[in-house]
Amino acid sequence: MNKRRASKAIQIGNVTIGGGAPIVVQSMTNTDTRDVMSTIHQIKELEDCDCELVRVAVPDAEAAQAIRAIKRGVSLPIIADIHFDFRLALMALEAGADGLRLNPGNISEPKKVRVIAQAAKERNVPIRIGVNAGSLPETANPKLTIAQRMVDAALEQIRLLESLDFDLIKVSLKAFDVPTTVEAYHSIAEKIPYPLHIGITEAGTPRTGIIRSAVGIGTLLYMGIGDTIRVSLTAHPREEVIAGYEILKSLNLRQHGPILVSCPSCGRAEVDIVKLAEAVENQLIKIDKPIKVAVMGCVVNGPGEAKDADVGIACGKGRAVLFKKGKKIRTIEEKDFVTALMAEVERF
Numbered sequence: 635m636n637k638r639r640a641s642k643a644i645q646i647g648n649v650t651i652g653g654g655a656p657i658v659v660q661s662m663t664n665t666d667t668r669d670v671m672s673t674i675h676q677i678k679e680l681e682d683c684d685c686e687l688v689r690v691a692v693p694d695a696e697a698a699q700a701i702r703a704i705k706r707g708v709s710l711p712i713i714a715d716i717h718f719d720f721r722l723a724l725m726a727l728e729a730g731a732d733g734l735r736l737n738p739g740n741i742s743e744p745k746k747v748r749v750i751a752q753a754a755k756e757r758n759v760p761i762r763i764g765v766n767a768g769s770l771p772e773t774a775n776p777k778l779t780i781a782q783r784m785v786d787a788a789l790e791q792i793r794l795l796e797s798l799d800f801d802l803i804k805v806s807l808k809a810f811d812v813p814t815t816v817e818a819y820h821s822i823a824e825k826i827p828y829p830l831h832i833g834i835t836e837a838g839t840p841r842t843g844i845i846r847s848a849v850g851i852g853t854l855l856y857m858g859i860g861d862t863i864r865v866s867l868t869a870h871p872r873e874e875v876i877a878g879y880e881i882l883k884s885l886n887l888r889q890h891g892p893i894l895v896s897c898p899s900c901g902r903a904e905v906d907i908v909k910l911a912e913a914v915e916n917q918l919i920k921i922d923k924p925i926k927v928a929v930m931g932c933v934v935n936g937p938g939e940a941k942d943a944d945v946g947i948a949c950g951k952g953r954a955v956l957f958k959k960g961k962k963i964r965t966i967e968e969k970d971f972v973t974a975l976m977a978e979v980e981r982f
């Protein structure tokens with residue numbers, strides 16, 4: 635795995651992005667931002683699953699102003715997502731937004747960007763230049779690849795912000811197509827010092843979107859690219875946060891709660907391992923500590939194949955071996971499989 639790309643650190647509320655800080659997991663609400671109570675409720679749900687930053691859509695002035703009340707009800711830093719109307723960015727800043735996301739595809743006029751940058755600078759609020767393959771500026775050179783056009787759109791706005799002595803910048807270059815996204819990030823990573831927000835846009839429902847995101851985000855992270863991630867899913871945003879941590883855990887980039895190791899089961903198994911693994915997974919949701927838990931379908935191969943697990947069970951007919959780091963502790967009865975394993979998890 636490549637060494638992480640060095641990037642400048644920026645601060646969004648109390649969260650540091652870049653500069654070697656842990657990779658931040660973020661999400662976006664899908665409530666109507668003007669509905670303050672629903673939005674607060676959903677952000678609290680995101681806080682409960684350890685989301686670290688949240689973005690809210692700002693389609694109009696009422697939504698921009700709602701940020702003030704939303705901020706009073708939550709502790710996560712709030713990023714305002716702005717499209718088309720630069721005045722909404724100013725209102726969101728006025729209402730206390732901790733970060734802004736601008737799309738150069740629909741706010742690119744230098745005089746408007748200048749006004750936003752000035753107001754953001756006064757409040758020390760970073761701006762994400764959020765390029766999206768589906769909404770590139772009309773001026774983009776059609777002879778270039780989509781990835782190159784995305785990079786050019788970002789660089790143009792970066793240069794504009796830099797000319798205004800504004801450097802609280804974060805950049806994203808998202809496409810639905812994974813190779814395009816990887817090419818774009820790879821290209822810009824060596825051209826700019828700013829932290830990168832990575833993700834695959836409109837990735838789909840959890841069934842396919844998590845895979846698409848894991849491949850795209852995972853490839854970039856493996857290349858050492860990325861300071862904050864958002865897994866875009868057509869689902870409750872909680873699913874995005876869970877998937878985000880799973881991607882980071884898969885690459886050993888963050889620890890977050892337990893890791894479940896479970897075998898796919900085969901003809902040797904004498905228990906319903908699918909049902910058992912699901913039952914254990916549901917119990918593990920309540921556990922905060924980083925612990926590796928194994929659920930294996932047979933005693934012959936189970937303990938050996940899962941020997942790096944902190945605790946685990948390897949099942950036989952009606953009984954299972956409870957093991958710790960590959961070493962047997964004791965034998966348990968089928969009715970106790972889940973409770974005995976969870977008691978060992980708690981004790982660990």
Ligand code: SF4
Binds near residue numbers: 898931932935
């Ligand atoms: S641990 Fe046993 S049951 Fe599970 S896949 Fe391996 S051999 Fe099959």
